[in-house]
Amino acid sequence: MDHDYRNLIMAIALSGLILLGWQAMFPTPDAPPAQTVSQTPSPGTAPQPVDGGVSVPGAPEVSVPGGVATLEQSKSVSVDKLLGANERVSIDSNRITGSISLLGGRIDDVVLKNYNVALHEEDNKVRVLSPKGQIGSYFAEYGWVGKDFAAGELPDADTKWQSSGGVLSETNPITLTWDNGHGLVFSRNIAIDKNYMFTITQTVENNSDKAVALNPYGLLSRWGTPEVTGYFILHEGLLGVLDDTLTEIDYSDMVDTKISEAPTTGGWVGITDKYWLAAIVPDQKTPVNTRFVHRKDGEIDKYQADFLGPQFVIQPGGSTASQSRMFAGAKEVTLLDRYTDKEGIARFDLAVDFGWFYFMTKPIFYALNFFHSALGNFGLGILLLTVIIKLAFFPLANKSYKAMAKMRELQPEIKILQERYKEDKTQLNQQMMALYKKKGANPAAGCLPILIQIPVFFALYKVLFVTIEMRHAPFYGWIHDLSAPDPTTIFNLFGLIPFTPPSFLMIGIWPLLMGISMWAQQKLNPQPTDPVQAKVFMFLPILFTFLLAPFPAGLVIYWAWNNTLSILQQWTIMKRMGVK
Secondary structure (H helix, E strand, O other), X not given: OOXXXXXXXXXXXXXXXXXXXXXXXXXXXXXXOOOOHHHOOOOOOOOOEOOOXXXXXXXXXXXXXXXXXXXXXXXXXXXXXXXXXXXXXXXXXXXXXXXXXXXXXXXXXXXXEEEEOOOOOOOOEEEEEEOOOOXXXXXXXXXXXXXXXXXXXOOOOOOEOEEOOOOEEOOEOEEEEEEOXXXXXXXXXXXXXXXXXXXXXXXXXXXXXXXXXXXXXXXXXXXXXXXXXXXXXOOOEEEEEEOOEEEEEEHHHHHHHOEEEEEEEOXXXXXXXXXXXXXXXXXXXXXXXXXXXXXXXXXXXXXXXXXXOOOEEEOOOOEEEEEEEEEEEEOOHHHHHHHHHOOOOOOHHHHOOOOOOHHHHHHHHHHHHHHHHHHOOHHHHHHHHHHHHHHHOHXXXXXXXXXHHHHHHOHHHHHHHHHHOOOOHHHHHHHHHHXXXXXXXXXXXXXXXXHHHHHHHHHXXXXXXXXXXXXOOOOOXXXXXXXXXXXXXXXXXXXXXXXXXXXXXXXXXXXXXXXXXXXHHHHHOOOOOOHXXXXXXXXXXXHHHXXXXXXXXXXXXXXXXXXXXXXXXXXHHHXXXXXX
């Protein structure tokens, strides 16, 4: 096999492996399902003290209404039935609706007003937290632990709190109170901001005749392992920032680990889905102990993230208070950044998984977000960002396109050399290299535009996949979600034939436009003089059309538009140089 054919086959194989490997590691769903966080929670009654004199939140013993304990039984319990099982305080804020259970004082019913489970389903909103007692329960509990207290003397999961009345909103905090009948009065003030952040202030009044020592705690509990996307570039599971370091633990790893403990000052712990987050945030200046816990309760896996605060000694007639926060909502990038920068929550922005290329993906997101605010459409933002990137790399690309134009100009001379030295490949290569040197041509320069595109392609793909701002973001015409693939396909004449092809045949209009632009750009490049090589290279746009069709429409639009700009730039350079 001669040198040219070997290089050709290696180039094609490498291109195929890169794209197939990309598809294996990175998601290309037919239609990304809406993530409803509320469908899978963990444990939660009062934490238990451990030996050694230090109280640490323990894996809670879950009591399920009606004795529901098996997987099938828990699935049969509806959310509405559980919500009606005990008295509640309603939540109706700017962006959240739901309720708080007076049994246990649990925050266990959070629905997002501004997000639909699926596109155009206005009456089906995303539920983040769900009440205790079913597979999919997901809730937060707060309380106190201490030594030498009998059962029922500290508030727990079965404590019946009294409410100050009213509906919790951003303008109306509520207060829950409970008297243990032994001289301690517990109160819990709950406030919410205009977004998704709760502030919980726990207070203890000691009306007894002896001092008491108590530690405050907070926990998130999730019952069952939720369905996850399962891709390398996105973390879904337990996570937190502990002493300024991000910790991520997958559900499968948590099952093996059982428990992970760490002290921290500042930071937070929680459980994340692709687009939604529940997190508990202790006071950022107070040292706390944190844990991630997994336990099996019958057939149900239960996951917990919790923290234990420092000990408070409350003298007779005295009182103490402990404040923490809880987030339950959408992982909006600008909002999380604001909680980090303005509210002082350590690295809260890391809840969005921008990955190793954080330094590149996040600026691209902010550029797109700015263009969206100016133009009113993320798709237009992608087009404008592409133009700016082309301008930024214009000098490098220009040099590359000039080199390709020069190579095209040399094609007749190269063909003469190939005819003259067709029996002597060594001499042919020497003569071609001498020709390149004489004319100042660089056959490798044509790779530069593609190399420049690769990091931008990856960063834009990451932004489209992980940011909720791109979820259900429309373009124009038939593209109603830039984060999903083009929904049309040539194999049913774009909807004219009542037939739904299999996923690998979903070749929509934008993938076709991308393939056509790739073919047109290829026609401007120096063509292989060997007819077999030329035919193989002509096949590549078809291959890439099929491989990129399942990718998010926003990414395919970027690629097609980038190819179009490259064609215009390359054609202009060739015209100026007098190349046909």
